[in-house]
Amino acid sequence: MHTLYVIHISLFLLLTAASLALFGRIIYTRYRYIRLGKKTEWGWNLAGTWGYIFGQKKLLKDKKSGWMHVVMFYGFILIQFGAIDLFIKGLFPGNHLPVPFYAGFLVLQEITILFVFFATGYAYYRRYIEKLPRLKRSFRSGLVILFLTSLLFSIIWSSSFEKIWLQEDLTWSTPLSSLLAFFFMGWMSPEVGETLFYIGWWMHAIILFSFLLYVPQSKHFHLFVAPLNVVLRRKQPRLSSINFEDETLETYGAGKIEDFEQKQLIDLYACVECGRCTSVCPASGTGKMLSPMDLIVNMRNHLTAKGAAITSTSPWMPSFAFATEAAATSQAQEQALVGDVITTQELWACTTCRNCEDACPVMNEHVDKIIDMRRYLVLTEGNIRPEASRTLNNIERQGNPWGLSKKERANWREESKVTVPTVKENPSFDYLFFVGSMGSYDTRTKRVTEAVVQLLAYAGISFAILGNKEKNSGDTPRRLGNEFLFQQQAEANIAQFTKHKVKKIITIDPHAFNLFKNEYADLGWEGEVVHHTQLLADLVKEKKLVPSKPLKERITYHDSCYLGRYNEEYEAPRYILQQIPGVELVEMKRNRENAMCCGAGGGMMWLEETEGKRVNLARTEQALEVSPTIISSACPYCLTMLSDGTKAKEVEEQVQTYDIAELLVQSIDFTETESAS
CATH class of the missing domain: 3.40.50 (Rossmann fold)
Structure with a gap:
């Protein structure tokens, strides 16, 4: 066997083994970091997965960048088959990828490479020339463009000089490589063509394995984690409950990165840093400090730093290539999650609207993390804004945010044009009308309450209210971080629901609607819940x-x-x-x-x-x-x-x-x- 060929094979096997070993170690370190979080009840959500992962459903909301990403996504997949084909050719000359219609594969590969060239060019334009506000413009942010274009070029380079080496005909089925080979065909010898082929071959191998090691240590780790995140996503956004009877709990909420559940930590490594979340955030869009993307990125960096400290394993391999990151990691290890990494200013800016989550192409959830950190501030540190504290005190004392007498909750009935019975006056009711604090006390909202009862009475719907026994739904305390007060209010309401055998609830408040439908179940109540527009729409349809x-x-x-x-x-x-x-x-x-x-x-x-x-x-x-x-x-x-x-x-x-x-x-x-x- 030719000595150079033996060296060639040996070096490739050594490079492959070393790269895969380092890649495995990098993945394992991040797996260990995620394991630092609290155990999660894992569940598979396969509904729509094909559309989200392979159909790029979320990304295509922005047609321009969406189609660009679709081309790059499928182009990257095809390039991997092209890499296998190229490796076979370089290791076993005269052979190629054993697929049917190999000529068709070559056509598809070169057409795809052409489209990906255009896509990467457009990506560069969007980030560095158009300067889209939601995109970062550092060197590392655009490094994937350099990797992809280099991989594409090395394939075309190798294919072109392979034609000269093997004296193959130039064909329209391989337009890009044939065009490049055309300039060298006729005056370049096969031996030189072979040498240049292997230069391109090794260029492709080195770039590919460098990319393999770079990806899990950058935002591009989402290539591996995002599909997992989509499959593990929750079917319904909901907040976790705190068991206040658990005497082993010393703190409440998330004051440390390891206080989050493992699924929440997976979110951090799935982030693409595309900025779609921040671009739709009402807080960010109106000049507040909060950026959902920065929140996730800062938490991810903190997890990496804290994980490295706890597990005593460096997250950066090879270390010489990530010297800057290693220094930053060392400095960040002692930072407090709440206060240093994430400021209280950011936490109190969130409206919990979930527009960030809807825009996120990898199904990250931001709101539950913010609420968990608010819980830590409120329940563990007692750190809460004064106006929020007053609101919560009013709810605790009187069951409403203004602190008005709880005995006046049902006074709005006195001005009603129709008779509004309580559960005692109409024990055989079909629907419990949960009026809510706004509908009971707020002057403007009481007109909405009156409109609803007028329509229900006219349509012949049997309903009743709890009257003064109704409590605040608990949405405000829960979203402000006072989980204890939420559970107190919810349990009082549930006791009334149970006592009066409530099976169906109608409410004008979407916040209460969401609580009853999706979150009260954690405290033991389940039933049918409808928003007033849903019931009214049905009544209109039924004439x-x-x-x-x-x-x-x-x-x-x-x-x-x-x-x-x-x-x-x-x-x-x-x-x-x-x-x-x-x-x-x-x-x-x-x-x-x-x-x-x-x-x-x-x-x-x-x-x-x-x-x-x-x-x-x-x-x-x-x-x-x-x-x-x-x-x-x-x-x-x-x-x-x-x-x-x-x-x-x-x-x-x-x-x-x-x-x-x-x-x-x-x-x-x-x-x-x-x-x-």
Whole structure:
């Protein structure tokens, strides 16, 4: 056997073995870091997985960058087959990848390489020339472009000089390599062609194995972790519960990176750093300090630093190539998660709207991590903003955020046009109408409450309320980090639900709707829960409510985060509006799953915005862009924030704000003695 050939084979096997060993060690170190987190109840969620991973469903929301990524994604996969083919040719001359229609494979490979060249060029343009705000522009951020283009070039280089080496014909089936070979064919000897082939071959091998080692030590680790993250994603976004009876707990919430569950830590390594989350974040978009992407990246870096310290294993291999990162890791090991890595300013800016999570192509969850850290601040450190503390104290004492007497919760009934029975007065009710604190006390929202009971009574729905026995739903305490107060309020409500055998609940509050439907189950109550727009839409479809009076209005509808993104209800409110004669329904630019938050979620309704622009003002401006005469909503918090927004813009006389139920009432002829059914 030729000596050079033996050396060639030996060096390749040595390079392969060393690279795979280092790669395995890198993966194992990060696996150990993830294992530092609390155990997770793993569950496989395969629904839609094909569309998310292979259909790039989330990425294609942005058509331009989406298609660019699709080309690069499938191009990268095909390139790996091209690498195997190239390695076979270099190790066993005269042989190639054993696939049917090999000529077709070569055609597909070169067409793909051409498209990927265009895609990487466009990626470079978007990041460094167009300078898209959500994209970082450091050298490392664009290193994948350099790796990909180098791999593509080495394949074309090797294929071109292979033709000269083996004296193959130039063909249209391999246009790129044939074009390059054309300039050398006729005057270059086969021996020189062979030498240049192996130069390209080794260039490809070194770049490929360097990329293999770089990927798990960079943001491109998402190539391996993101598919796992998609498969392990939760079917419904929900917060974890704290067992306050567990006497072994010394702290509550997440004050250290290892306080998070392992699934939450997987999120950190799945991050692509694409910035889509930050670009749609209402806090970031209005000048607050919070950036969902930076939050995840900073937590990931902290996990790597803390993991290296706890396990005594370096995360950077080979260390000489990551000297800067190694130094940064060493410096970050002693930082506190809450306060140093993630500031309290960031934590209190989040509205928990989940727009970041909807935009994330790898299914990362940001909100649960923020709430876990808020819990640590509130329950362990007692660190809470004064206005939030007042709100929570009021809820604890009187069951409502204003501290008004709990004995006045049902006083709104005195002004009602219809009889509103309590559970004692109508024990055989079908629906419990959970009015909520806003619907019971807030002057503006009480008009929505009145509209709903008027419609229910007219449609013949048997319902009742808890009256003064109703407590705050617990959403505000839970999102502000006081899990103990949430459970206290929830357990009191559940006791009433159980006592009165509640099976079905209707509520005007999407926050309470989400709690009852998705989170009260952790405390032992399950039942049917409907939002008032869902029930009203059904009643309209059944002709029990027939909108007949025309409303000649141009109406835009604002999607509540907790009705929309949390529970995927977008159609019911729009259906009701579409059935009202005379209504022209116009959509804001950001609508449905991409609708911007009003700014009230996550307890922000009760906190002052001290940074940047007010979120509700930004959302109101988006609504005004479509020139409506009415801005409609299906949430008392949203209604309040949008009403405040029109007042701030001094257009409240020209643009009214109404709940869907109020608009439906205006279109119903209540003089009829019975419904159209």
